[in-house]
Amino acid sequence: MEATKRHRRKMQSVTMMDVAERAQVSPSTVSLYLRKPDAVSATASRAIAEAIDALKYVPNLMAGGLAAASSRAVSVIVPSVRNAFFAETVATMQAELGRERLQVMLGHSEYSEREEENLVKMALSWKPAAIVLTGLSHTATTRRLLKESSVPVVELWELGREPIDMAVGFYHEQVGSTAATHLVQRGRKQLLYIGARLQEDRRAALRADGFLRTARETDGVTAEIIEHPAPASAAIGAMLLAEAIKKYPDADAIACSNDHIALGVIFECQRIGISIPERLSVIGFGDLSFSGACNPALTTIRPPGDLIGTEAARLILERIRSFEHPAPQVIDTRFTLLQRQSS
Amino acid sequence: MEATKRHRRKMQSVTMMDVAERAQVSPSTVSLYLRKPDAVSATASRAIAEAIDALKYVPNLMAGGLAAASSRAVSVIVPSVRNAFFAETVATMQAELGRERLQVMLGHSEYSEREEENLVKMALSWKPAAIVLTGLSHTATTRRLLKESSVPVVELWELGREPIDMAVGFYHEQVGSTAATHLVQRGRKQLLYIGARLQEDRRAALRADGFLRTARETDGVTAEIIEHPAPASAAIGAMLLAEAIKKYPDADAIACSNDHIALGVIFECQRIGISIPERLSVIGFGDLSFSGACNPALTTIRPPGDLIGTEAARLILERIRSFEHPAPQVIDTRFTLLQRQSS
DNA sequence: TTCGTAAATCGCAGCGCTATGATTAGCCCA
DNA sequence: TGGGCTAATCATAGCGCTGCGATTTACGAA
Structure with missing residues (x-):
């Protein structure tokens, strides 16, 4: 019937444009509604919400991330989530960050700085909103990559030497x-x-x-x-x-x-x-x-594994929301001695 | 000095184009080299590798994902990684998938199907290469979303009823x-x-x-x-x-x-x-x-938590590599009785 | 009624990469 | 030496969204 078109491309069933059309507004307004709902009038908001619902629109975060030059992903690298300490922190962070629609990307260094460096490189490919590492010891390359990247970095579970950017933990x-x-x-x-x-x-x-x-x-x-x-x-x-x-x-x-x-x-x-x-x-x-x-x-x-998670999440969110006040760099969460029967 | 330009955009320091220029090939070839190294000649490969190294090029996975309409992310949703069973599986999967440069995105349902549904919606926004869930019980919406999405789905840790797509676990x-x-x-x-x-x-x-x-x-x-x-x-x-x-x-x-x-x-x-x-x-x-x-x-x-992880990773990789053979749908990993002193 | 200002909305120009089909180079054999 | 093929390479046309500045609308003051 038809001559083959030069180019054809896969596509997403429902795009922001479809939503815009149905809601009788421009795509820009839909985008604005999704990112800063307060900046859109009540009338428009209602129409857009209705359209999103009716069309079952799912935003494409890859496109958004590309356009914005930064994604809604936070890379979290721990030695191993098999370790209950880090599991606790990771779980808490996921819960806290998920609330703000930030995705936790997980990596396991297995206690190897070399492996950690690889994971950091991979993480950087995603243009993450922040990178979370465990401890303060990293390869020189890791430190350089992170400093050059201008991505917020939080180091967890250890205080002592100078952090790359921010740190949450104890001595x-x-x-x-x-x-x-x-x-x-x-x-x-x-x-x-x-x-x-x-x-x-x-x-x-x-x-x-x-x-x-x-x-x-x-x-x-x-x-x-x-x-x-x-x-x-x-x-x-x-x-x-x-x-x-x-x-x-x-x-x-x-x-x-x-x-x-x-x-x-x-x-x-x-x-x-x-x-x-x-x-x-x-x-x-x-x-x-x-x-x-x-x-x-x-x-x-x-050790307050959960507190470390919540504080880290808080620092990240503050940093994302405003470039202005670069928050206190180091948070000492302390720890608690629990005296029971064995001593 | 200059009139303000109409539009300015943030950008990545080094792009694939820079690499192509330095290596004296077209961007297409660089892209091909990165995705299917075997399809590029040894000469070109060498030049490209050198350029990547010299320029410290880091690919932008957001751009790649957008263009390819699918990302290198695998969304893994477990009740909680605080639970050692799931920690084991998640850790194993991350290791296996990471080898193929697939990123694990983690979510915790906290044993709530409602929460799991939210996480699945978020996950879908990332156009993941696969979605991994725990168990076979999900909301109707979750099942519908996943079936409609055509994303490979693996359900872990439980066999019994019909899986959405693939399943790895035991009875x-x-x-x-x-x-x-x-x-x-x-x-x-x-x-x-x-x-x-x-x-x-x-x-x-x-x-x-x-x-x-x-x-x-x-x-x-x-x-x-x-x-x-x-x-x-x-x-x-x-x-x-x-x-x-x-x-x-x-x-x-x-x-x-x-x-x-x-x-x-x-x-x-x-x-x-x-x-x-x-x-x-x-x-x-x-x-x-x-x-x-x-x-x-x-x-x-x-229960073979690690085996569940490796098998799930294997299914995902097979599915990604070829649409042809839709692999065995269900893998029974069995479990082992360890008789020790307490019985 | 007209203007000034703030609040909403819009149009444009990409972000950096990949899939596709087209083109060119390389090579074997007749 | 040329034809026929395969192997390499390339040019094109977006993927779906956001940031920016421009434009329009709303509304009270003069």
Whole structure:
């Protein structure tokens, strides 16, 4: 019937133009209505809303992002969402940002700065509204890319050195220090720190540092560290406790790099008949779902994973809304010592 | 100096055109090189690669997505990534899809079909390469939107009714049935199922159904259920165990809706002096990080969260690569009974 | 009634890339 | 040496939307 047209293209069934036509306004007005509803008259708003509804219009964010040179996506890069800490933060951020119709794009660095750099490059391709990283350690290239990009950047879960742009978290040395102080106050003298994967998990290593420093600064108190390269788990915790007791039979307190380890310690103590807290005090980090229900209930330090998420989301939203006040750059969320039965 | 131009636009520093110019080829060739490297000659490839490197070109995926009417994003919607099961799957999918430069966009339905529907609408705005949902229950609108969209859809973690498009998971009734059979084989007669949030967590409810049905079909075996509306946790598990023992003092086996609950059961039994497995067998679901390290080690059923992720990613990639063979629609990943000390 | 001003609305010109079909280069064999 | 083919490359025409400035409308004051 027809000669083949030179060019044909796929298309979206309903576009903004269709909505405009039905609502008897220009596409510009529809666009305005979608982006800044307050700038459109009540009459027009009603007509446009009706048209959108009737046509089941779905905006094309790719087109919008291209035209605006920035998307409604926020790239969030964490070591792994398998880790309950980061899961909490990611979940909270998604909820907060989703409310403003911002999409969370997720990436896992698996504790590798190299991999993180790749993810940042990918993320930049999306012209994200913001990029969220975990920690303050990144490759030089990562830092350069982000500084050059002028995309808002938030670094989570760690304070200390200068952030690229904004940071939300707490000082991990302080966590270790707080744990040591607590154990000393409970009358303990021979402290042990047991940790997993301190090479990869820089923040766990910082906690260990703070713990050892504070303990050793105290008169009459000794502190040693026992570590293992495997990822933190209860099984590793149990193993390390056995090893620790063999090596330091007179130890009277154990701080664990996180609550998984501490759980293993508790179980192993049950097995070999060490009573907690009489003979051994135990303190963890994380306040995981089981920590309060252990036997004995685990004394631990709770990092505010959800607060970190909400604060990060807040910073991002403020930054997006106005270029003016570049918000406080660094937010210290603190952490909480929860004293329970194990110490 | 200059009259203001009518229009000015923001722009990306380095575009594909810049690369083309430096490499002495047309933009089309650069585009082709990026999408199908094999279709470009070695000479051109080298020149283009050099130019990309020298100019530090970063492709604009928004522009690409708009032109191609489909993006490199995969929307993944789970009840919550706080749940270790879904975290595992999400992490695995991100790794697998990231390898092919597909971006995971994350959404949390918080166990609400209504919220899931909103997330699906948002997702569709991005013209995703695929949409991944959890479970087979969705609102009618969700199903309609997805069917009309012609976007590949994968439903995870549950088999049973007809999927929208593809599905990867297992039968939760079978999980319950397997648990019941196992306990009966261990000589148990008075079985109890304790579960949390069975109203919201449809899959947990299915497991309970399968458990009760199989148990009650067995001669000489009784089975009761005890539930609680709060989210699963060790604390709830401990509470429910206490309640269960009061109500059914002669019960000799407990199946838990997941390992968090089971952990609470173990701790509570320790406290009130019930020996596991002598007096009471315990079986969980999930094989969480602590399950093998408990005291006693927990018998549980392991769902293959990682396998679900890899299989889903594989289906998506196959579907993207070719429209031809619409792959097997449903993949049953099965699950594994891990018998340990608690039963 | 007319004008000035603010509030609404509109028209234009792309954003940076890809799909398509057309064109050119490369190469084997007769 | 030329024909016939395949492999490479290219030019074109948008994809659907937004930012900007221009234009129109609304409305009270003079």
